[in-house]
Amino acid sequence: MALRGTNQETGRPYNRRIVLESIRLHGPMTRGDVAQRVGLTVQTVSTIVRELEEQGLILSVQKPPKGRGIPPSTLTINPDGGLSVGIHVTPLGIEAALVNLRGDVVDNVRRDVMNATPQEAFSFIRDMVTQLMASPRCGRLLGAGLALPGPFDVESMSFVGSTTMTGWKNIDIRQHLADATGLPAFIENDMAAAALGEQLYGLGQQVSNYYYLFFSVGLGGAMMHDGTVMGGAWGNAGEIGHIPAVPDGEPCPCGNRGCLERYLSLDAFERRGLPADEWVSEVAPFFRNAIRTIENLFDPETIVLGGLAPQPLLHQLATLVEGLDNSISARAHRALPRVVMASDCQHSALRGAAALALFGVLSPRHGQMFETLEKGNAE
Known part of the structure; x- marks a missing residue:
């Protein structure tokens, strides 16, 4: 890259x-x-x-x-020069980790809490960060980054339905995070955070243009272009889960019908109740159409498949690369397959959230970083 x-x-x-x-x-x-x-x-x-x-x-x-x-x-x-706290909040639980400058997860904790309200979530986060700070592996903390489901600031779609967090509208998330951790705070949707995590610590060290398909309770993604996540006008670019897949299909919490994530997501898998191999066969046309759509829209070097779904399920989906429909990415001489597995599916968003904090505090807009570090060194 x-x-x-x-x-x-x-x-x-x-x-x-x-x-x-x-x-x-x-x-x-x-x-x-x-x-x-x-x-x-x-x-x-x-x-x-x-x-x-x-x-x-x-x-x-x-x-x-x-x-x-x-x-x-x-x-x-200097891997021990500082640590960032990465936090990932999902409808399935909350995970927090200490991540060093090399991207290693040196310690982590998890709480399996379903659809936590903001009050519950930040109470857990406060306790989890306190626990991490007490870890013998904890050193100088630079900041805290939080990844959570998007899209953000879309009245009819943000924090709505089973695939997102309910009760989070009109919440000053960044301020709550700063209050809970006592650290400079940064937030991002988990799709973009996962793409950033992959860019820093995975395949992104070799390629500069790829789409991260984030298969979670819902379905989304983010395009990484020359080392930067393409955010769009309001930071929500790449929301593949809400493209129409079935005319007059299943109602979606967003208000439309037949959205792709109603058929292709962890929520859809669990609602269908089929064995994994049967379900993968059933949704193969949706998956292949989604890949073709992403390729024709973004022209990526490859599509990275990751997220919160169980690894065996993601691996089965990745096998559907055989038989993909034609697109602008169907080239005879490719350095990578059209779909590859993420390097660290479960931790990409977590590590990306930690990187948000690291890069955020390097900015002059957050000059307290240099003052705080100088004070810490003096002490």
Whole structure:
């Protein structure tokens, strides 16, 4: 994946992220290597590296000389330089994890609570984060990121029906998260968070344009383009679950009939009550049409299949790649199949939520990060 920076002053937050990611993915590397890889000047990279070093996010290692002259120091990520709290709230439960700068889940807790109200959820989150903070593996905390079902800010569709969280309308989720954790707080829909998690810690290290098909209680997805989630005008791009699949079909909580997720989702699987192999055979036409639609709309290098569904069920769906209908992605010479399994189906959204916090606090808009880290270092 090509990580490219920008020399515009307004691009400083992005540049910090790109430099940090480049070092994480390709380190140890010199400042000159970083500058060449991300397309920034050595001076700009050196300024960013100095800031990241001061905050303990990266390490500079001086190799012993092998001959005349002193070799340039190399940079590597400091996995213990900080932790983010990733939280994933779904109709099936709540999970929270400590994630280090390398993307490792170092500790996690889960509460199996069905359709938690905001009051219940944030009470659980407060207790779970307190438990994680007491973990011997907990270190310096940078922030908290929360992933939960979307779409957001759509009056007729947000937090409506069995596939989403009820009772969450008109709730200041970010403020509740900040209050519950005492940390800088960031939120995203779980589809986009999962796509980000895959980009940072999975297949996204090899490809730059893919669609993450998030198979959960509902069905959704997000398109990753050149390392960035395509959000759309209101941050809800990729809602494949609400495209019409069956004319005058099953009523959907969104108010329409025949939406795809009424037939192709974990909720649909459980309502149908069939053995997995029979159900997969039954929904094969819906799955293949969905793949073709995504391909013709977004032209991805591949479609990554992940989500909260049991791994065996996702694997069975992935086998339907054989016999896919024709689309603009039906090419003879492909580096990857048209559909691949996510690298970490169960934790993609969780790790993506943690990454939201990391990248969020790197932004000058959240300058408290640098003040907080300096205070913590002084203490």
